[in-house]
Amino acid sequence: MKNQKQIKNQKQIARELGISVATVSNALRGKGRVSASVIKLVTSRAEQVGYFPSAAGRALKTGRSNILGLVVPDITNAVFPKFAQGVEAEADKCGYGILIADSRGTQAGQNSAIRQLIQRGVDGIIVLPQRCTAPEVTSVPCAFASTPGDINNTVAANHIQGGQIAARALLDLGHRNFLLLGNDSESQVQKDRIQGMMEALEGIAQFEVCWTPDVFPDLVEKNKTGVTAILTVSDLLALRAVTQAERAGLKCPQEISVMGFDDLPLATAVRPTLSTIVPNTTELSKRLVAYLSAAIHRDVILPKPSLVDMSIILRESTGPVATHSPHSTRRLK
């Protein structure tokens, strides 16, 4: 019995049941006027033969593919996975699939990725912008998930506020002399995080900002000059700071506290585990998908960029400032 005919479309179901394709379509979509009995008949038959509507056919007629594009500057960036997971889950809830594209770190790549996605028929695009590059005019709705300091921003994690709570947490622990570590002074995200830290420290504590694209500061030296807390813009930098410090005999957190950013998986794998600032990717994803969904259906266009606060996770790499004077030089031999 050749029970599984290859072609399972509305036409086949219609023919088998002796009704028209329009009725099949209406019955399955719950539109038009179809009797309850026919609806039951059609749906059960569809279920039975394993029918599902052709994405291409539907897309052609409706002009919607139910697919969103996601453009990331660099997939291997450690922040990407959590974000992608959030977006994928949220999109899935709303009936959207996610088509990914890597902009390969350049503005040209970003534009070409966006064009490609449009040509593939996506209904909307979420862009994690590279260097705050201005979006080209596009024929589909586009959400830019950037940072507060980016003018093109649509929805963003509040990196400035993240920097602030990082600094405040260590102020609360008694620290008054900070080293602020970044590794890419061109990155708006990093600039915003550092800015937040500086805002919170200004007038209350001493601090020094250090951009370390290649050369890493001598932490023992810094500690001798009084630094007891290091605020970094990423868990990777925090990891480097912690391991470098411990290797040089500087105990973390007893002698020096280190704060990371992003809560990467490594944060709990390393000892001491890293205190860190974590973006609310779930909420971010929700707003991004909701924004696009609204824009696609031309319901409402939210005009102003919205910010999602970050939260803090205190683990082992941060602690109260040592009770003895932080300026004391320690065991000179």
Place this chain on the structure above:
Amino acid sequence: MKNQKQIKNQKQIARELGISVATVSNALRGKGRVSASVIKLVTSRAEQVGYFPSAAGRALKTGRSNILGLVVPDITNAVFPKFAQGVEAEADKCGYGILIADSRGTQAGQNSAIRQLIQRGVDGIIVLPQRCTAPEVTSVPCAFASTPGDINNTVAANHIQGGQIAARALLDLGHRNFLLLGNDSESQVQKDRIQGMMEALEGIAQFEVCWTPDVFPDLVEKNKTGVTAILTVSDLLALRAVTQAERAGLKCPQEISVMGFDDLPLATAVRPTLSTIVPNTTELSKRLVAYLSAAIHRDVILPKPSLVDMSIILRESTGPVATHSPHSTRRLK
């Protein structure tokens, strides 16, 4: 001047040029019989109005979407990004887009993800299987990128060989007493890696296998019993081993060598930088996409699973075994 009419399709171009849509299609695709002059006319006009073929229209007619699905067990798994990047780049070269789906770590999730992708009209699917689960019968070609020990495997990184070269590198450095560290004894990938290590060590060196889902072994204790080298199944485990050892005053690599796996970004962020085993994701991606592409076009179906060798990167976390007896107890104060 309303130069940019919204609708840019073949019909519009045909009308404007006074020719038929068939000729437009033929001219653009280089099929059929069209004079050189008309081809130039059509292509330049298409260029001018920014025409590109509708993905839905083409997909409907040709039955191909030029989109591949990618099912991953867990996007936040740190191995994913590099793999996704390779697949995306390779797919892009072949004219395919990548639709991602997260199987949320369960077999049910995996099956539902596959079904979803099929319903979205993908031409083929790449699956990173969860726990070596058997694939459902699918209506589209499916490539399983698993591990040598998986029976459903299509193309895989040779995790067994990876374990072997990890072990041999440390044997070459003089080590003869090993600790093998895994954290998920149900994972076929981890089992294969450990198996490779054991194969290389068997009869040559002493070793102990330790699965650490939660409790981590006391490395100082192990070192006292003679262990000088730790082989792990992941960079995260290696990171934990290194930092735990250094915290306990056990110098790496002077007193203990640690080998990671996968070459995650953290491998170069931590001090000492991690020696690690790195899969050739580029080659893997190439073979996977090539396999699917062939299967889609019903050209050739490669029958036997193929394996891609891994390579080793030696950094700071591994070194020659200490010249003094490894069994010596060290500075008991």
Place this chain on the structure above:
DNA sequence: CCAATATGCTTAAACGATTAACCAGATCGC
């Protein structure tokens, strides 16, 4: 009891690209 409305379904026309089939005019072989 008849017009108005509701119900349940069918017909047919899209959506945009592809492609088999056809056709007029030019060219060619012999």
Place this chain on the structure above:
DNA sequence: GCGATCTGGTTAATCGTTTAAGCATATTGG
């Protein structure tokens, strides 16, 4: 000079779904 072939197109059908419009039959209001 005439059938055969080639050239450069056109016509029309098709992919699978959606949806406006149409058309019976049944139901209701007054």
